[in-house]
Amino acid sequence: MYKKIIKLFKSQKKQNNNNNEKQYYCIEMSSTMLPILVRLDGKMVPVNADLNWSIMQLKQYLYLQCNTKPEKLKIVFAGSELSNRLLLKNCQFAHGTVVHVIVSSIPDDQKQENEHSTVSTDSIAPSVDGISIQSDSKRERFYVYCKSNDCNSVKYGKLRVCCKKCKDEAFELRRGPCSWDDVLKSDQINGLCNAKDCSGDVAEFFFKCSNSSNKEDEFHASIPLPLVRTNIQDVPCLACTTVE
Numbered sequence: 001m002y003k004k005i006i007k008l009f010k011s012q013k014k015q016n017n018n019n020n021e022k023q024y025y026c027i028e029m030s031s032t033m034l035p036i037l038v039r040l041d042g043k044m045v046p047v048n049a050d051l052n053w054s055i056m057q058l059k060q061y062l063y064l065q066c067n068t069k070p071e072k073l074k075i076v077f078a079g080s081e082l083s084n085r086l087l088l089k090n091c092q093f094a095h096g097t098v099v100h101v102i103v104s105s106i107p108d109d110q111k112q113e114n115e116h117s118t119v120s121t122d123s124i125a126p127s128v129d130g131i132s133i134q135s136d137s138k139r140e141r142f143y144v145y146c147k148s149n150d151c152n153s154v155k156y157g158k159l160r161v162c163c164k165k166c167k168d169e170a171f172e173l174r175r176g177p178c179s180w181d182d183v184l185k186s187d188q189i190n191g192l193c194n195a196k197d198c199s200g201d202v203a204e205f206f207f208k209c210s211n212s213s214n215k216e217d218e219f220h221a222s223i224p225l226p227l228v229r230t231n232i233q234d235v236p237c238l239a240c241t242t243v244e
Helices: 055-066 108-114 180-184
Strands: 003-014 020-029 033-040 043-050 071-079 098-103 124-127 130-133 142-146 153-163 171-173 191-192 203-209 222-224
Touching: 043 055, 055 071, 055 098, 130 180, 142 203, 153 171, 153 191, 153 222, 180 191, 180 203, 203 222
Parallel strands: 033 098
Antiparallel strands: 003 020, 033 043, 071 098, 124 130, 142 153, 142 222, 153 203, 171 191
């Protein structure tokens, strides 16, 4: 394992002082790297992120790209703003995951109070009662039929959300879904669209194949299968007696 220090700095003029004060951010990088995509100002920026970073450290790294203080950035993923203390390894990011970076106009003190008000859709899973928040390592999974040429079969599915009006995924939910009706029916949950010049406030849920390469034309290529369930209780099959 290797480590190195990246120093990020910005010159800031002190009031009533001609000297410059440099602000430094130090980030440790190790061999636990994961390539992700950051959507910033309408552009996709590839980032080789360290899974041991916190969200705040990721913001500090992005400071080089947008020249905006980390305290003014918010990172939105799967319908929720991610907390600064959250570690990337606990965000369920995969190779090529897309996260959205928005410059926030909310004051820092107010932002801290409102931060992390909604659970990410990655923590939502099917349950006996419909859909619920599940944080256990052994939990049920969504299943979809993927229509893309690469799959054309039943796969694990990922629940995602976008703005119904502009289809942008930089959308923050007012609340998480708690039933299949919330996900499959229209106009069930409101939220905030962070896309430029969009006033949309209605969420639209969709499913992605777990093997998706994050291409726009593949976002709606997966059909949810609510009746297919995960055998988390290890019940043997009546036909072949195996447990899968």
